[in-house]
Amino acid sequence: MITFFKNSTIIVLLSIISCTNNEETKEAKEILKIKQYEVKKCCENITSRTNLIVNQKNNKTLNDSIYVESIDSIYTDSMVVIEQGIFSMGASDQNGALNREYPIHKVKVNSFLMDIHEVTNAQFKTFIDESGYITTAEKKIDWEVLKKQLPKNTPKPDDKLLEPGSLVFSMPNEVSSLIDFSQWWKWTKGASWKHPNGPNSSIIGLENHPVVHISYQDAVEYAKWYGKRLPTEAEWEWAARGGLKNKIYPWGNENVNKGEAKCNFWSGNFPLENNKKDGYLLTAPVMNYPANKYGLYDMAGNVWEICSDWYDANYYSSLMKNTLTTDPKGPKTWKYPREPNDPKKVVRGGSFLCNDSYCSSYRASARMPYSKDTGMSHTGFRCVKDI
16 A cells, blocks of 8 residues: 655555556546545554555564453343334534445334343353354465455565464554554464464453454354344444434543543553553453443444444445435445455444544444454454344
């Protein structure tokens, strides 16, 4: 990915486009014009492992000694009934919202069951122990698959860079800008759900924290094992709003920085300083903050949650022809011009890295693309079940 700056505009050229094709390059520039503030306001700048694997040098092996949090919450395997209803899906407030959250449209969601909290490390370990499943992050990377997401004739990287691993957040000492995500995201060999901060880390003491480094397929396999499924984007937003009409957050409209801690987010100067106002530097135990009106915990912050829908920034516009859309399942396929050959799913809810100065995605309407085959230290999931 190559980035140019001109007249307060960022033009991102997809690496998949050949430099010898002037017409395609010109078209790409038009498609991919992104206002600088929009790029800064959204952490979608790192949505896949591809570029970091190929371009990153001196991959770090991280030690988790500063990250371990003690168990201080009780977790359960409960689900709650989310009753059917009609709501206005999308952003109703300009504060922090991006174009992908518009236009607002009427949606009906039928009743379903939803996990009251994100899937925990303990729950996921039980699944692994019972099924023998091996996650994406624990498998060697297939170069034949990876190269399809890169410019033609990109040389194959050293085999060491294709060893199993995942994307780990690493707090930098300094940053040159909020656009270069490689300053705090590191492709880390040996990182996975059971080694969340690298091969020398573990989930001991983090059993009731949400599991991370989960790919879309990992989440699907877990859900299937227990007779569940991933939520649609519409189900997720309906549940997150908790019956509140046109509010910004799952708890209402009070800013995340005011009053008592409402969720796990980045409190401080992202990504350099975190004052742990919410009590945690990275993930927090599930059920640690107040539930919304439907009895659901962590529908804002902590970790991003994977949904079943393909991602298309303009999908909402396609629903405007309907007076009311019932149980939308998302577009038929993904559309993401910046990385057209890298399949994207939707993630919701924001994470412990979200901050008003960078990514205020703890808003109920916030949505982001997520590469199917990518695991990250701020992404997990929860399940739903048909009634």
